[in-house]
Amino acid sequence: MTVESVLTNKDVPAEIMQAFENAGRSGEQLLFVIVGDLSLKAEYGETALAATESGFMVYDPSREEPLRTYLHADVSEAAVKRMYGNARLRVKFRDGSQEDVFRFTYAVATLADMAANFIEKISGGSPAEEEYDAVCATYEKLMNVCPKCGRTLLHAGAECINCQSKGKIAKKLVKYIKPEMKTLVICLFLSLVTTAVALVPPFMTGRLVDQVLPEKNRGMLGWIVLGLFSTYLFQYLIGILRGYLLRVSGDRIVLNLRNDVYKKAQSLPLRFYDKTSTGSVINRISGDTNTLQAFMLRISQEVVVQLFLGIGIIVIMLVLNWRLTLLSLIPVPLVVVGAKIFGRKILPFYRRIWRRWAGVVSVLTDTIPNIRVTKSFAGEERTVNKFKSYNDAWFSVDTSAAKISTVFPNVVSFFVTCGSLLIWSVGGNWVISGTGGLTTGLLVAFLSYASMFYGPVNFFAYLNDSYQQALSAAEKVFDILDAEDEADDAKGNCPPIKGKIEFRNVNFSFDRTKKVLSDVNITIQPGEIVGIVGTTGSGKSTLVNLLMRFYDNYEGEILVDGENVKNIDLQYFRSQIGYVQQDPMMFSDTVYNNIAYGKPSAHVEEVIHAADVANAHEFIARQPDGYDTMLGERGVGLSGGERQRVSIARAVLKNPSLLIFDEATAAVDSETEHLIQEAIERLISGRTTLMIAHRLSTLRKANRIIVVDQGKIIENDTPEALMAMKGKYYKLVQIQTMADQLAKSKQEENFE
């Protein structure tokens, strides 16, 4: 076969390429090269595996002879052995020997999986052209990464959601400031007025000292005091109005930001929550949005005001005495340099404080909802100690930050204050000697302006600090806002669902360390009731998670009625599935609202009917508050079996096309199991049903059983056929029958 170009994951070093070309059979082209990153001796370095139609070659400089060549025809098995932080491609040969031919980190594990598959299929007689298509597909998928940030894209050429939205923070925040623009402009105007008014008192004080007091002019004194009173009154009245307006618009900004973050948090894929603690998400929604709000107000208001104030003061100071003005500017560079150093020192602390605080919050979100477990295991003291240790960790970082954030600015302020001594000593001498045209009043006024001048200087010097603080908060908030949503590229495509389900060559791993599902191929016809059995951790629930589209990053395809599930409107698709979990989650709401959760517009009688079908109506009717019974957090107030029936009623009300039961009867007694079983049987008629079950008795209605073991489908047939086959299912039935008999005879013994 001929190919246009050799597929590679990155540039192949010339020396390695040369070695491959020299060793290859004449006229035979290289099909693909995997550039690895680890030698067989586990040292970092470039290695490579290349495949041709007839064989493969491996270049590993840690061996005495770096290049080794192998023929596909000699291979009987090829597989990737995943270890911890690294993996090996292990090949077994027809002569019985075996060799680890290629070692690598997880960076190339997907490609190595593909290579193992390629080698094994070709050695088994499959034509190279056919297998090459799969190779191309894997490379194409792998190359669909953003050149800027390295994240996987939805498809080749797709815009990277991560980079697309990464602009300047201020630009992003403008979205939230814009609706408040009118109020903010009014506030700004009011600020400018109060600032202008604030420049008047020092001037009046100067007049007071220079003219009114020496001339003992009581009338003028009264007018000036009245003038100062009016100025202060005006200043504070406007201040009240401005403060109120700012508070309201600030609240509205944080309201919108918080709503957006929460909304986004709802649409994030489960993958995000697998890696991020809920405590840290809550911290971002509650705390960080506030920090950002403060920053936005600072930027939109204070910057202009302080700039205006600074310019105003310096102009007045220059008019009063330009030489003294230059003198008072001496400490400015000190403030600027000091602030820069401060900013650099404090940023890591803000990050550390945030992390420690997120730790404290995660202990809270972990332990407070689990207070029952804590109490039942008498773990109060341990919990308190754990909280204390996290809190102490936060305290110690915060204290270190406090040292910097208090000492540093105060040292700088000290030097600034010393600057005023400079004005006193030079200006005072001028007043005494009567040179420089300076009067006592002018000196006093000048000193007032000089002290006011350091307000804006400090503000701009430390603006970077609050920017850093906001940056740290923004990072966390935008971590959520910019995170990739659950992929929903098929909005609006809502085909009627009959219930045929197909898994085609599905492979999946949560991270790259362990394959959870490998090469899953199943076809389920509409209306079939399929039992999925297997030991704990075998991958049963993962099958269902993929079908529900909780995780989308799998290889292969899942089709419903012949259509790839990724091409169906996500919300519509999920609304067509009734999902009953082992430990159903209840909301702190009434029983009625809990049942009607999937269909809030349902008629009362529909809800009662659903409860009836689910064998839940009777126990609800027995509650003093009936359907209005308020459930505590996580359904406190109902037994496990009752919660289960409420969740079945939820599914009934949805009238779904597909039903999934994930160990629905695993946690209840046999009598309740019977009630639930009855409810399930009413519900499943005519619907495609997947039932994951530990207790095989739950599956008596199933017309097909799929046995999952270590992520693979090992048996898939009718229960009768599987029993006759005497495989894994047969063994499971045997074990359970024995266990049931044992339990029964024990029970009888007790009765006797």
Place this chain on the structure above:
Amino acid sequence: MERLYVDGNSARFTRKDICLVDMELFGGETVEDLEPRRLFPVSGRMKYISLLDSEGKEHAIIRDVESLPPESKEVITECLREYYLIPKITGLLERSEKYGILKWTVKTDRGVQQLRIRNRNSDIKQLYDGRILIRDSNDNRYEIIDYKKLDKKSLQLLSADI
């Protein structure tokens, strides 16, 4: 169910393959092709080593590798060394950040490596004894044994992220 714990002279191990050992118990019983795996890969690296067969069934637990006879200890240590690749970072050479993703060039006991960290909050875990565990964007793991012992430049680069 009785779990078989092994320590001291109660068993002898011989290497079968890169990550496989044969176990011979004091009573003479032998089990072949067992894979040693850490039960506590993070907190107790040489204690409680599970011995699994190819089906993933556990046959015994080594309480403490240190207590084994020298040859057996070496066999198990070697197997674990091959199985667990957690390079020890001894220095940070370069650090940059773009689009929220950290790019570190690090010196490790396995050579120099470039890695990307997607989220500094969830992928860099600082433990109380100065140890730092790192997971890169490919799910590879790294470890800094005691960050306080890093050189000044590395510490300075690291301080932006911890």
